[in-house]
Amino acid sequence: MISTKSLSRRGFLNMGAAAGASLILPKTGVIRPANAAGPLAPVVEADAHIAFGHTGPTSDEGWTWAHDQGMKAVEAAFPALRTSYVESIPYSADATRIFRQFVADDACMVFATSNYGDFLYDVAKRAPEVAFYECDGRNPMDNLGTYYVAHWYPSYVAGIAAGAMxxxxxxxxxxxxxxxxxxxxxxxxLMGARTINPEATLQSIVINSWFDPQAATQAGVALIDAGCDVLFGIMDEAGYLQVAEERGAKAVMWNTDLRRYGPNAYISSIMVDFGPWYVEQVRRRLAGEWMPTYDLLPFGAGVDVDAWGDSVPADVAAKADAVKATILDGSFNPFMGEIKDSKGTIKVAAGQTMTEEELYHWNWSIEGVSGLDN
Incomplete structure (x- = not known):
C-alpha cells in the first residue's frame, strides 16, 4: 500500500558534472553517462508528485527513518507538491510493481532509498520523462542518478575511539x-582502531538483512561470546546496542542517535542527513534543471559522527576529534597505502591513496577483518 503525504529545509559533494556534460568522478577518470537530450522539462510545484521507495519501515529509527526525515524536509520546502512512499519494499518482482505504480500515479521524481538494481532499472528505462535516483546505486542512466554517503571517514574516526576503549x-x-x-x-x-592498537582485529557476522532486530541481537550475543568487547554494524535498529548494554560491552551505531537504548554502551553513531540534498534535487526537478548526477554526501555535510557517549573518556574523544579535524581540512587521508587484504596481498601500494570511487566500490577485507571474504 502506498502512503501519501500531501500539501505539506532541512552541501554535498557532486561526483558528477554540470548539466549537459558527462559525469566524471574525481581522481579516477571514470565517465558516467549524461542525458544527451538535456534536462527534463520543468514541473509546476502544485502538479508535482515526488515518490520514495524504502527498504525498511519509516519507524526503524535508522536508515529509512533518516530518508523519511529527508522527505519531510522536501514537504516543508515545497508545500504545494505531493509526496508518497512505500516502506519495506522486498527485493523481488514486487519492487518492480511498486516502482511502476509510482510512475502510473504520475510521479515526476522517484527516489529508491536503497539499491534495487534490475527491479528499478527496467522501470526507469520505460519512463524517460521521470527522474529517478537510486541510493548506493551502481548503474546510472540517462534519467537515473545515484547518491550515497562517504561513511568510511566517520567510521574511521569512530574506530579510533573503539580501539582506545x-x-x-x-x-x-x-x-x-x-x-x-x-x-x-x-x-x-578497524583501520581507525589500529592507530591505537595495531594488533586489533574485527570479526563480522552476516545476517542477510538490513532490518532484523532478532538476528542482529543474536549476532551481537555471538560476537561478545567470542570475546569482542566493542560492536559496530550497519543495521537499522538498536538490537546489538542493547546487547552491549546488557553485557557490559560498547557499541558504535549507524544512522541516528540511539544512545537511549544503551546509554552506558554507546560510543557514537554514524549520522546521516539527506534533507538538504533531497531539497536541492527536487528544486532542480521543478525548475527544469535536473539531469542525473552521481553524488556522494561528504563527511561533515551529510554524514558525520554523533556526539560522543557519556562513557567515552575525554582524552579519547579529543584524540578522535583531532583526527576528524585533519580529515575535514584535507591535511590527512586515512586511506593511504600500504594496505593489504585479508590474504596478505598488497592492494594499495605505499604512497598511493584510495580514490572516492575505490572506497565506494570497496569489495575486499583488509588484514585483521574476518567473516566477509570466502
Whole structure:
C-alpha cells in the first residue's frame, strides 16, 4: 500500500558534472553517462508528485527513518507538491510493481532509498520523462542518478575511539550482506582502531538483512561470546546496542542517535542527513534543471559522527576529534597505502591513496577483518 503525504529545509559533494556534460568522478577518470537530450522539462510545484521507495519501515529509527526525515524536509520546502512512499519494499518482482505504480500515479521524481538494481532499472528505462535516483546505486542512466554517503571517514574516526576503549582488542561487526558499504565500514573502522592498537582485529557476522532486530541481537550475543568487547554494524535498529548494554560491552551505531537504548554502551553513531540534498534535487526537478548526477554526501555535510557517549573518556574523544579535524581540512587521508587484504596481498601500494570511487566500490577485507571474504 502506498502512503501519501500531501500539501505539506532541512552541501554535498557532486561526483558528477554540470548539466549537459558527462559525469566524471574525481581522481579516477571514470565517465558516467549524461542525458544527451538535456534536462527534463520543468514541473509546476502544485502538479508535482515526488515518490520514495524504502527498504525498511519509516519507524526503524535508522536508515529509512533518516530518508523519511529527508522527505519531510522536501514537504516543508515545497508545500504545494505531493509526496508518497512505500516502506519495506522486498527485493523481488514486487519492487518492480511498486516502482511502476509510482510512475502510473504520475510521479515526476522517484527516489529508491536503497539499491534495487534490475527491479528499478527496467522501470526507469520505460519512463524517460521521470527522474529517478537510486541510493548506493551502481548503474546510472540517462534519467537515473545515484547518491550515497562517504561513511568510511566517520567510521574511521569512530574506530579510533573503539580501539582506545577496547580491552580485548577484538571488535565485532553485525553485517547485513557482504556488499561494498559493509567492506568500507569494517575496513575503515578497524583501520581507525589500529592507530591505537595495531594488533586489533574485527570479526563480522552476516545476517542477510538490513532490518532484523532478532538476528542482529543474536549476532551481537555471538560476537561478545567470542570475546569482542566493542560492536559496530550497519543495521537499522538498536538490537546489538542493547546487547552491549546488557553485557557490559560498547557499541558504535549507524544512522541516528540511539544512545537511549544503551546509554552506558554507546560510543557514537554514524549520522546521516539527506534533507538538504533531497531539497536541492527536487528544486532542480521543478525548475527544469535536473539531469542525473552521481553524488556522494561528504563527511561533515551529510554524514558525520554523533556526539560522543557519556562513557567515552575525554582524552579519547579529543584524540578522535583531532583526527576528524585533519580529515575535514584535507591535511590527512586515512586511506593511504600500504594496505593489504585479508590474504596478505598488497592492494594499495605505499604512497598511493584510495580514490572516492575505490572506497565506494570497496569489495575486499583488509588484514585483521574476518567473516566477509570466502
Amino acid at each position: 577496547s580491552t580485548t582488542g577484538k571488535l565485532g561487526y553485525v553485517a547485513s550482506f557482504p556488499v561494498p558499504s559493509v567492506y568500507s565500514g569494517t575496513n575503515a573502522f
